[in-house]
Amino acid sequence: MKKFFFFVCIIISLFLTWKVFKIALVDLNNLTEYGWGYFVGEIILLLIFIFLSWRLFPKSQKTN
Numbered sequence: 001m002k003k004f005f006f007f008v009c010i011i012i013s014l015f016l017t018w019k020v021f022k023i024a025l026v027d028l029n030n031l032t033e034y035g036w037g038y039f040v041g042e043i044i045l046l047l048i049f050i051f052l053s054w055r056l057f058p059k060s061q062k063t064n
Contacts (some may be wrong), residue, residue: 003015006056007051 018044023031031039 002056003058005060006053009053009056013046013049013053016042016049020046 020039023039023042027035
């Protein structure tokens with residue numbers, strides 16, 4: 001189950017990365033006050049999902 005959530009977080013992170021770069025490259029000059037809020041919110045969500053992906057990364061179990 002942990003691997004499933006890891007892969008879901010990776011997919012969401014990639015999607016949010018695409019959205020953030022699209023806004024930054026195309027629409028940055030045309031953003032209104034609400035647009036900046038949307039842009040910052042997307043960045044915050046991206047950071048949250050990157051953190052979750054990092055925490056859920058499946059680690060190999062070593063047996064001694």
